[in-house]
Amino acid sequence: MAWNALFFYLLSIISVLAAIGMVAVRNPVHSAIFLVLTLFNTAGIFVMLGAEFLAAAQVIVYAGAVLVLMLFFLMLIDPEKLPERGGGHPVQRIVGPLLGVILFLEVAAAIANRATSGTTGNATPENIAFVGGSTQAIGNLLFTQYLLPFEVVSLVLLIGVVGAIVLALPERLGERLATISLGHPRGTDLALPEGPATAAPITRADQQATGALEATREIILVRDPDLYTGVGGRTSDVGEGTTQR
Amino acid sequence: MMELTTNHFLFLSAALFVIGLMGVLVRRNLIIMFMCVELMMNAVNLSLVAFARETSTMYGEGFVLFTIAVAAAEAAVGLAIILALSRRSYSVDADEFHALYD
Numbered sequence: 450m451a452w453n454a455l456f457f458y459l460l461s462i463i464s465v466l467a468a469i470g471m472v473a474v475r476n477p478v479h480s481a482i483f484l485v486l487t488l489f490n491t492a493g494i495f496v497m498l499g500a501e502f503l504a505a506a507q508v509i510v511y512a513g514a515v516l517v518l519m520l521f522f523l524m525l526i527d528p529e530k531l532p533e534r535g536g537g538h539p540v541q542r543i544v545g546p547l548l549g550v551i552l553f554l555e556v557a558a559a560i561a562n563r564a565t566s567g568t569t570g571n572a573t574p575e576n577i578a579f580v581g582g583s584t585q586a587i588g589n590l591l592f593t594q595y596l597l598p599f600e601v602v603s604l605v606l607l608i609g610v611v612g613a614i615v616l617a618l619p620e621r622l623g624e625r626l627a628t629i630s631l632g633h634p635r636g637t638d639l640a641l642p643e644g645p646a647t648a649a650p651i652t653r654a655d656q657q658a659t660g661a662l663e664a665t666r667e668i669i670l671v672r673d674p675d676l677y678t679g680v681g682g683r684t685s686d687v688g689e690g691t692t693q694r
Numbered sequence: 695m696m697e698l699t700t701n702h703f704l705f706l707s708a709a710l711f712v713i714g715l716m717g718v719l720v721r722r723n724l725i726i727m728f729m730c731v732e733l734m735m736n737a738v739n740l741s742l743v744a745f746a747r748e749t750s751t752m753y754g755e756g757f758v759l760f761t762i763a764v765a766a767a768e769a770a771v772g773l774a775i776i777l778a779l780s781r782r783s784y785s786v787d788a789d790e791f792h793a794l795y796d
Contacts, residue, residue, distance in 0.1 A: 454698050461706040468710055468733055472717035477725055484729050487710070491736055498703065498743045500755050503762075507736075510762050515732065515769045522773040523725060526780045531723055531787075545719030553712040560704045570751030583755070590756045602763045609767025616774035619781070 457497060464490035477523050477531060481516055488512045499574065502584040703744035710737035722787050724776050728769070735765050 464487045471483035488511045495504035577586050591599050710733060717730030739758045746754025 454696065457698055457702060461702075461709075465706070465709050465713065468713040471729060471733065472713055472721065472726075477723060480726050480729055484733060487733060488736060491710075491740055494703065494706070494740060495743055497698075498747050500743050500746075500758075503739075503743060503755055503758050506759060506762055507739075510766055511732070511736070515766055518769060518773060519725060519729065522777055525777055526725070531725075542720055546716050548719065549712045549716035552715065553708055556708040556712070557705065560701055560708065563701075565748065567749070569749050570753075572746075572750045572752045586752050587755055587759065590752045591759070595756055595760075598760060602760055606763060606767050609770050613770035613774035616771065616778050 453497065457494065460490045460493045460497070464494070478520065481519050481523065485512050485516050488516075499577070500583055502587050700744050700748040704741055707737045707741035707744065710734075710740065724779075724787070725773070728772055728776070732765060732769065735761060 467483045467486040467490065471480045471487065474480055474483065488507060492504040492507040492512070495501075495507060572586060577583055580586050580589065714730040714732075714734035714737060717733070718727050721727055721730065739761055742754040742758050742761075744754075746752065
């Protein structure tokens with residue numbers, strides 16, 4: 450048991466230090482690496498608690514997939530848009546840790562004074578070993594009692610993926626797909642800027658200014674061919690805005 | 695070395711949760727705030743597993759599995775929102791966001 454406690458303290462100290470590093474370090478990529486370290490140590494603690502399957506899921510899903518996703522998004526975002534550390538309101542920087550310490554003291558008092566009550570289940574280590582391990586026990590639970598939530602979770606994942614793709618699409622492509630797939634009637638989703646109804650076809654100068662010509666032309670064609678005739682109220686100075694929308 | 699009880703795991707869980715909370719409160723970078731939320735979820739998962747072991751049930755572990763799945767979906771959607779906001783030439787700064795419309 451002494452070895453057990455030693456491992457626990459080792460894992461927990463590393464994970465807490467890594468969590469502090471994650472919060473304190475300036476570079477977001479380093480934060481992500483620290484978070485991976487924390488999650489790995491927590492997976493080790495899951496193993497100590499007898500939840501081997503959860504430890505594996507933690508490493509695969511969190512440390513593998515989610516963190517790689519975060520790193521990808523970090524690379525996709527312009528670094529100049531990432532705010533510097535410590536720039537926020539001073540009250541925020543003082544009150545935040547203060548509230549955290551207060552909450553920790555409250556929770557610690559609650560844990561120290563808690564009393565266990567109620568009946569215990571039958572998933573004792575002997576029974577789990579009899580079933581074949583924690584993985585088999587979780588499988589039994591998931592595919593009998595929690596079957597419906599299990600299927601709903603798969604639906605949630607599907608919707609999450611579709612939503613993420615829709616949200617992260619470039620706007621022009623997204624609007625194009627939405628226009629095609631939703632079958633909007635002509636012009637209902639197109640807010641044209643106010644202005645005199647002067648005919649202003651896309652000129653070579655417009656094309657050179659905006660840059661993305663072929664794509665925008667196609668989008669406009671998909672949405673409303675009348676735009677090309679100039680009766681839609683386009684003016685030359687809003688040409689860029691119109692082609693973007 | 696004393697024997698490990700559930701309280702040890704609960705204290706660790708509380709510490710991780712509070713560190714994540716401080717990160718959410720103090721940092722302004724949206725992605726780091728997001729990582730802190732993941733850390734808080736992880737802390738709660740830890741306490742769920744600890745309680746499951748204490749009460750000799752499997753419900754806590756099943757719940758943690760669902761939590762991990764939902765957290766993965768949430769991470770995808772949340773990061774996509776952050777990316778869409780950053781594309782609109784905003785910055786990834788929590789203080790700069792006032793609304794999600796437009």
